[in-house]
Amino acid sequence: MISPELENLAHRGVLKREPPARAEHEGLVASAAARLADAARPDLSLESRFDLAYNAAHALALAALRRMGYRSDSRYAVFQVLPHTAGLPTATWRFLAKCHERRNLAEYEGARSLDGRLIADLVRAAEELMKAVSALRPPGE
Numbered sequence: 616m617i618s619p620e621l622e623n624l625a626h627r628g629v630l631k632r633e634p635p636a637r638a639e640h641e642g643l644v645a646s647a648a649a650r651l652a653d654a655a656r657p658d659l660s661l662e663s664r665f666d667l668a669y670n671a672a673h674a675l676a677l678a679a680l681r682r683m684g685y686r687s688d689s690r691y692a693v694f695q696v697l698p699h700t701a702g703l704p705t706a707t708w709r710f711l712a713k714c715h716e717r718r719n720l721a722e723y724e725g726a727r728s729l730d731g732r733l734i735a736d737l738v739r740a741a742e743e744l745m746k747a748v749s750a751l752r753p754p755g756e
Contacts, residue, residue, distance in 0.1 A: 620699045621685055629692050630685040635754030643678035644748060647671040651745065654738050661729040662721070668734060669718050672711055672741040675748045676701070682754050691715055701747040710740055 624630040647670075653659065654667035676693040679700035680686065687693050694715060697708040714737050720726035 618683065618699045621683060621696060624692070624696065625685060629689065630680075630687050630696075632684060633681075633686045635682050635684050637754045640678050640682055640753050643674045643681070644745075647674040647678070647741070647745060650674070651738065651741055654734070654741070661731065661734055662727070664734045665714075665718075665721075665729050665737065668737040668741050669714050672714070672737065672744055675741065675744040676711070679744075679748050679751065682748075682751060697744070701744060701751065703744060703747055707740055707743060710736065711744075714740075 621630060625632055650667045650671035654664045654671060656664070659667075673690060673693060676697055680693055680696060683700050685696075687696075691712060694708045694711040697703040697711070698705060714733075717726075717728065717733075720728075
């Protein structure tokens with residue numbers, strides 16, 4: 616199941632072709648599930664919950680991309696291709712891309728502009744992604 620959109624990105628060097636690995640896929644999904652569970656804990660700081668939910672979403676987006684036989688060095692690209700790898704709507708990947716921007720601002724510039732609503736929306740987006748990835752056949756099936 617080759618995607619013309621993903622092949623175009625591979626041709627441009629945004630993605631790299633690499634055979635999918637079932638163990639990697641399962642590890643990414645398991646890691647995301649654990650992080651999502653922790654992200655829902657109200658006793659953790661907003662920063663911790665954001666990091667956990669963001670990294671869960673990234674792991675799931677990467678699992679979906681790897682399942683298709685591609686890899687990317689760009690975190691942004693992993694979210695950008697979600698309509699082609701997990702069938703998610705454009706609005707979801709754009710929201711995750713905004714969270715990626717927030718993550719970068721916090722990580723590289725020390726910006727702190729998190730609130731409970733953003734965290735809740737990020738957890739919901741990651742849960743939506745978990746459902747989509749869980750509905751996909753793992754590599755090798």
